[in-house]
Amino acid sequence: QTEISWWHAMTGANAEVVEKIAGDFNASQSDYVVKPVFKGTYPETLNAGIAAFRAGQAPDIMQVFDVGTGVMMGAGGAIVPVGKVLADGGFTFDKSQYLPGIVGYYSTPEGEMLSFPYNSSSPILYYNKDIFEKAGLDVNAPPQTWAEVWAAARKIKESGAATCGYTSTWLTWIHTENFAAWNNVSWATNENGLAGTPELKIDGPLFVKHFQELADLAKEGVFVYGGRTSEAKQNFTSGECGILTESSGGLGDVVKSGINYGIGKLPYDETAEGAPQNTTPGGASLWVMAGKSDEVYKGVATFFNYLSQTEVQQFLHEQSGYLPVTMAAYEATKATDFYEKNPGRETPILQMSGKPPTENSKGVRAPNLPQLRDIQNEEYEKMLAGQQTAEEALKNAATRGNAAIREAVGG
Numbered sequence: 309q310t311e312i313s314w315w316h317a318m319t320g321a322n323a324e325v326v327e328k329i330a331g332d333f334n335a336s337q338s339d340y341v342v343k344p345v346f347k348g349t350y351p352e353t354l355n356a357g358i359a360a361f362r363a364g365q366a367p368d369i370m371q372v373f374d375v376g377t378g379v380m381m382g383a384g385g386a387i388v389p390v391g392k393v394l395a396d397g398g399f400t401f402d403k404s405q406y407l408p409g410i411v412g413y414y415s416t417p418e419g420e421m422l423s424f425p426y427n428s429s430s431p432i433l434y435y436n437k438d439i440f441e442k443a444g445l446d447v448n449a450p451p452q453t454w455a456e457v458w459a460a461a462r463k464i465k466e467s468g469a470a471t472c473g474y475t476s477t478w479l480t481w482i483h484t485e486n487f488a489a490w491n492n493v494s495w496a497t498n499e500n501g502l503a504g505t506p507e508l509k510i511d512g513p514l515f516v517k518h519f520q521e522l523a524d525l526a527k528e529g530v531f532v533y534g535g536r537t538s539e540a541k542q543n544f545t546s547g548e549c550g551i552l553t554e555s556s557g558g559l560g561d562v563v564k565s566g567i568n569y570g571i572g573k574l575p576y577d578e579t580a581e582g583a584p585q586n587t588t589p590g591g592a593s594l595w596v597m598a599g600k601s602d603e604v605y606k607g608v609a610t611f612f613n614y615l616s617q618t619e620v621q622q623f624l625h626e627q628s629g630y631l632p633v634t635m636a637a638y639e640a641t642k643a644t645d646f647y648e649k650n651p652g653r654e655t656p657i658l659q660m661s662g663k664p665p666t667e668n669s670k671g672v673r674a675p676n677l678p679q680l681r682d683i684q685n686e687e688y689e690k691m692l693a694g695q696q697t698a699e700e701a702l703k704n705a706a707t708r709g710n711a712a713i714r715e716a717v718g719g
């Protein structure tokens with residue numbers, strides 16, 4: 309038997325899904341054994357993978373979050389494109405079978421599929437119906453705009469229904485990158501970096517307005533900050549906060565928590581023309597590392613082929629809230645009563661594919677996007693601590709970020 313190592317960043321309900329899928333694959337055949345290994349948060353997993361690669365000890369498969377895509381694409385000889393791994397293994401990667409937004413994001417401009425879209429997501433709004441009821445809010449009408457979120461969050465706090473009105477995971481992914489796409493404003497030049505080196509535009513007026521509103525809510529104690537990645541999910545599942553914006557991939561843990569929750573769309577800014585536009589794919593994909601034996605590659609190809617089967621994708625989607633990445637799995641889910649029985653579970657797909665993307669909403673790319681997010685987080689945290697205004701925070705994030713991009717491209 310050939311062992312295949314799979315480094316990942318999944319916790320809670322999503323880690324259970326990883327273990328179940330790997331276990332089922334292992335039981336389905338006797339040539340290969342996939343061994344999942346948890347390596348921390350997404351940024352930690354990426355850093356661990358880079359360090360291991362440099363030491364000649366890279367895993368066979370590495371889960372890399374959306375914004376690590378540019379880093380991996382630039383890593384040249386460190387990876388083998390998934391399209392090639394599958395073809396060499398005797399399988400075909402039929403792109404027409406995959407959700408278009410996702411395939412585009414993980415392909416080269418020439419159309420070569422580089423990584424396997426294991427878990428794609430879209431940010432949505434979760435709300436606690438019991439807290440809404442206590443606060444005198446309509447339990448069947450989640451807030452649709454940011455102004456409505458702020459008003460509901462203040463009402464939750466002021467009424468004493470909960471100590472925290474609103475919290476959010478990922479201020480970078482949700483409030484900056486998806487905020488731009490959903491409101492159809494530019495995150496950066498060159499189609500947000502997908503068509504060339506980007507120059508950040510995140511200090512634009514709509515971002516400044518939005519972040520100042522968030523800073524004001526933090527000052528009032530209505531918004532509670534959880535951390536840079538998914539930490540705030542717990543502020544919601546514990547019942548501390550009435551409203552959460554978080555990845556659809558957070559659904560498994562929200563369901564497991566047993567709270568009486570509802571789902572709404574990602575809120576938009578009502579002053580933004582044409583909003584809401586479309587959200588961009590988040591989550592992560594699986595990269596195949598270079599320098600492995602033919603037997604390992606054959607095993608990886610067999611495993612990825614297994615992963616793309618309709619039943620596996622349907623299980624992943626229904627269990628975790630990540631998107632079904634194939635059209636067949638989406639259709640198969642629609643053919644059941646899953647979406648009727650579980651209101652809101654189709655929302656992330658509809659948000660992402662409801663409108664054809666504009667140059668502001670195809671996704672974001674930069675050679676050093678994880679670093680740009682670190683810079684943004686530092687500036688946002690200073691703002692939330694009351695040490696600077698939103699305008700200063702965003703100006704600094706853009707200036708420092710643009711300097712880092714120039715350095716990364718050697719200019």
Ligand SMILES: O=P(O)(O)OC[C@H](O)CO
Binds near residue numbers: 430481592
């Ligand atoms: O929580 P996930 O897996 O949907 O990922 C969210 C972001 O896309 C990470 O960059």
